[in-house]
Amino acid sequence: MRLSFRSLRVRLGLLYSVFMMTSMAGLGFFSYWNIDRVIASARQQTMVKREERIVAFVNRWPKNDRSLGLDEKLRQLSIAIAETDTIQVYDLRGNVLYSSPGEEIYKVGWPGGECAQHCYAVVQRGPYTIRTLSHTVTLDGQKVRLSIGGITNEHLETLRAIRDSYLISCPMLLIASVAGGFILSRRALKPLHRITSEARAIGIQDLKHRLPVPKTGDELQLLAETWNELLARLEAAVARLTQFTSDISHDLRTTITVMLTTAEFALRRSRSESYYREVLTTIATECRTTSRLLDDLLAAARADIVQRKIDWQPVDFTEIALEVCEHLRPKAEIRQQSLRSHVCSDAWTRGDISMLRRMLNILLDNAIKYTPEQGTITISVEKADDRLELKVSDSGIGIPPDALARIFDRFYKVDESRNQEDGSSGLGLAIAKWIVEAHAATIQVNSSVNVGTTFTVTLVEYSDAFSSDARAQRAVTI
Known part of the structure; x- marks a missing residue:
């Protein structure tokens, strides 16, 4: 069957496909954004807890033990953390007081500003994406600027995997939704095609025929029942019109026959004046009857525009x-x-x-x-x-x-x-x-x-x- 964009089946299939793709795209964008937000929030909370552990570790050091300075204390702490996690401490003038050992590529430095509140940032260093936390804190009795950094490439890999899975599945979903849309629209409109084919077979001479009514309880059943009711009314109206036409034809033929017969009989030979008057009276009576009949027909025809x-x-x-x-x-x-x-x-x-x-x-x-x-x-x-x-x-x-x-x-x-x-x-x-x-x-x-x-x-x-x-x-x- 040749497909046309005017076909209800084609339009329903396309609308179903557009709806499915829009829904899937919306779901994909929301999932990607939500997972990214959750990961970023979890990472920030992790870095805040790390900052609290660093501050607690340094500030809980015994007061009477002055054998280690701030840098030594932080160095001992750095041994226990991953190499890709960095700790950098600056004085309020920006001078480096401590920088954890490791690759320089992991170290991003102080972002600038006071950072009296937590300052978060994402820095790209070569192939690495580093999320940082900068904050002004008190360590070992002095105010310093603390900067903590950590590589989040594994998180980004998770997001990329989710994104790629959607990009790969979308074309397949598009094909499946188009095929499913056409299959579903065909199944949904199958009763309508059956009703249409049956309706084409109904003519003015076959008004007793009725459309098949699908027992679906939906709009198609209501449509078929409504059309059958219309056909019943049309059948009754045509039957009355046929009978009416027959009656009117009989009345007109009778009236014309009376007038014609009366006139022809009167014209066969000369008649008296009283006879002609009687003939004319008969013809006038029939004319009035016909005129009244035509008036009624005209009035009935004009009923719709009254x-x-x-x-x-x-x-x-x-x-x-x-x-x-x-x-x-x-x-x-x-x-x-x-x-x-x-x-x-x-x-x-x-x-x-x-x-x-x-x-x-x-x-x-x-x-x-x-x-x-x-x-x-x-x-x-x-x-x-x-x-x-x-x-x-x-x-x-x-x-x-x-x-x-x-x-x-x-x-x-x-x-x-x-x-x-x-x-x-x-x-x-x-x-x-x-x-x-x-x-x-x-x-x-x-x-x-x-x-x-x-x-x-x-x-x-x-x-x-x-x-x-x-x-x-x-x-x-x-």
Whole structure:
């Protein structure tokens, strides 16, 4: 398989390698620095203890024994220490009082300054690295400058061995981390490749197929489950869309067939004026039905951009409710239905007047359609705290319990036969729902078969729509 830097597997492998190398380099640098610090600290402590032994050895010499001078006492002490460790003593003027026997290369001299406190230094002499301690002390009753030196090459060799081991192991670790990164990334992404290959095989005609779900409990399992849920919703949506398209095609074909047949039959021979009027009435009725169907389709298609199109302004919801009632009252009277309204005054909200009117039209028109003759339809608007509550109730045929959860779906129809009889497109409640949601409101439905249905819309009250003076003036104007 050709590798690409855009591949998630390659990037994961490289990131793993970079992380491993950075971690190992950091560990190496820290180990080298820490070991060097520990060795230096231990060496300094050793030299301080050596200084204390020298001072104690000289100062504990019996006071009444004056047979040996300071240099002789120090010489006896030098016999007991290694040749590579040196002791040098100077007076306060810098004159050498004593210098331990041995190679001159080991002797570094006084560094300069008073060194009232311990002065440490590292001096390079040829192949030797010498660590020194210089301090002003009291020896044999006089203040002198004491300088102690010792070769630390063995310590440096230890550090070099540690450094070289890291330098040798780093390339091998790099190779191992790159190989391990690619192996681990391949194993980690293997379920993803399987999901991808299965997803490629899914087409619009095969939405029943589902992705394999790895039982790993990680993000890949969650991804596969989420995609399967999406496929299930997509399958249901496509099924509803297919059924909807079939229904709409049938409705349009039926309407066009009626208009075409009626017109062709009327044109076969001369007819009376009353007959032509009847024909035109039939065609006009079919045109209105088709126009309403197309309006519903356009409204459903624009549902996703409704938020951008709302003309926000104060709305007298009571006035709109009464207006819609009066508009649909003749339709209810034709069916010998009782249309009642119970609305409170000053029920203001903010929103788009035309959209809210359409929502009311849909709910009230549905109530009239699905309520038998002699039935009762009631519309009410009430205030509840800072909310407005609209209720549209009817004593109609009701909605089956298994359909309540889906009646607001865009392409769902409860009963195909009754929708065909009344010319409904099945989009009304879907349109009403997105109008409600676009106004940050809620809609609920309660229904019992052959008892009736109640739709409840809860909107935010807009109490500052007009001041009290403006409201009074508006009432007078009306």
